Amino acid sequence: MDPQMMVELGALTIVGGAALIAGIAEDLESDVGSQSNPNSQVQLAPQMGYLHRLYNKAISGEPASYPFYAAIGAATTISVLSVTGSASPIGVFFALVAGAFVTALIHGIYATTSYVGRLASQSRFGQPIYLDVLRTHTPVLMAHGFVANFSILLLTWILISQHLSPFPFVVLAFIWGIALGGVGSAVGDVHLGTDRYYQDRPYGSGVNAAHSGSVVRKAESGLRNSIDCAWFCSKFGGPLTGLGFGLVVYLHFWKEVVVKDWWSAVAGVIIVVIFIIMNVYLERYSRQRYGTYKEETEAE
Amino acid sequence: MAEGEKSPRQLMVIGILGGLIGIYIASYLNSWTGTAWFSFIAALGAILAVYYGADAVRRVASYGLGTGVPSIAMLSFGAGQIAVLLGLAVALNYNVGVAAPIIALILAAIIGLVNGVMARRVIKMNIAIMEMSMMEIAMAASLVILGFSTAIAGSFTFNAIMSYVVASGFIIAVFIVGAMAMFHPFNACLGPDERQQRTLNLALSTGFIAMIVTGIASGAINGVQAAVPTLIVAICGWVIYYLRFWADTKEDAASVLSTGLLPTEEEVA
């Protein structure tokens, strides 16, 4: 193994770890804010007569808002570095922190406007705006967003300084932001939407369309709020999202670092085939383990 | 049209004229004084374009786009950035540098019209105002991109925008921050009781946040001269319009409670 590949693999390990943390923080942040897909249920609930004390952050979907945070963070980082210079690693670290911090503030502002905006537009259903929900949840989601954003900026910086990608810093951060939002939306939102929001329904079935909007509003002790939901999803949804995004970033560059040129394409195809085979086993397992919902005669 | 609402034509005049005037004043004052103190005026012009574009998004999205509100803004900004850079290149080639923003606007209108015609005639979306709206949003998008880019670079010549905004990667930051400023107001106020004044106050507020980001970016290019006026104006402007948005919210909401349990049936009725 030549030394250059070892350095790149070492850098890639940090990148993979940062991606893992970014995935976890992203999913938990979108759970606290109830962003993206399950938010349609939170949005529908007052209309069906189920008033709630959940957060309703409707800043577009996650794949559209995470590139937004990444781009602001990256622009701020570059501005700070143009003043301080990028010679010392500590200087770069603090520039990344500054970028993530400014973004967290802007994130918080957007979150508050969407919560009050959406609830004010549902005034005919009688849904109140709870200022204490706003006060307690907004800092939590700003903090999780800070961690996710800082991880994205860190991994982008390492990729660029190792010359693993030729794109400018802001553009690469933007694209990894979209990828993070996509993975978070696909993986983590299911745990929130199917499991936690409908926890009073039996486990092991999709949510019946007739029950749309009837989210759980009365919790184990007191009224349900979105921080409870993040606590629940941190047991499974968050880490699985982190695993997913970590694998996406790590394998994407691993196949280019370990083997070169056309063998990278071959390695990519082999990894895709491995995932197809794993999916076959997963699907078969789910059918054998869970069985059918109805009998053959009923379905005819 | 309800009481006190602004008509689409009024907003088009405010948006396009305001955007162009802001860009021209900023660039000529900067080059006349040889400094970058006046870059923030271009950002103010871009905010007027955000104001106009947010209402155009509001009008077309109320018909129900099927894919959500962000998509139309992303489409227009993606096309708009190409139109802006081609407009600047055309102006450079034919030595009509002063007409660059107008050429960019016309090219953006062309590409917006093509998108609208495709969406309505080929894909058969059932929205009557689709072509006009796509054209308006594309024009607003081009002014937003050009306005914020001029605020970062200090002038709207092709060389300046290319080296200070595109090569450093800030063009993508302008793209997404501008697109978010344009579609977030309607998306955040989505619901049966949405009101134009509240939505547009939020549009100005998000526009000023975009100006904050522009101010930070312009600090990297032109230093304190560009960053300090831009950031001060942006933060003041944001505070004003955010508080106006809050006042509108308190007026519109069913109730604003400091804390409490869920309302009972009698309280809601």
Added chain:
Amino acid sequence: MFDLLFWVWIILGGILIGAGVHFIPVGGAPAAMSQATGVGTGTTMLAAASGLTGLIGAGSAYYLHPGDFAYTIVMGGVSAALMIAILAFIANVMYVYGAGVPLASAKIKYDPITKWRQDLYVSRGTEGHGSPMVSFISGIIGAFLAGVGGALVYFALVETYKAIPGFSATFGSYSAPYYVSLAAAFAIGIFFLNCVMASYNIGGTIEGFHDPKFKRLPKSIVASLVVSAVGGLFALLISVMLPGGI
């Protein structure tokens, strides 16, 4: 200078991006409640996520081997397909263990690829959940097409802009040469242009190539052709307007 071949690449790339969006299985908001088959995101954004990951792959490939057309295109496609394979698989793990549902689609009785029965495994009141094999494979094909399309657009743009004198300059130490930055920014723009047009055509959710909505593909091809032609023309005309460079 304006090369007709590069315009054709951009148009073809745009068409492939739009076509790829139709293959990727998207369940939208209902999928997050396990009410619909597919991955739980919006059509536009999932295709953009996978295709832009392919763009990163194409960018790195072009950086290592400038001018190598086949390598750039294949790496773009493979990177995008890998991203969707991982994403859809992890999402399926979530459905099986987190929501406790088997992977099934309500639109077909038997999966065309595995020949497993579908309708008995769909829970009551839903249209399916997860990404069964046909949706999974469809997603991989779709992401590959979107990645190849994005790589085609990027290749055409970067080859055109590299030829402009003065475009190899960089600005600062953490940015790229002008031609890479401009080509990447425009590739992202053309990506969004085609993804959104295709998602307007789909109008919500689609399960893959077995979904009846898939028959709407020809309309999307025409729309992508025209918008990519106009967008690509504008992008390539920049090089015509700068014969002497900057």
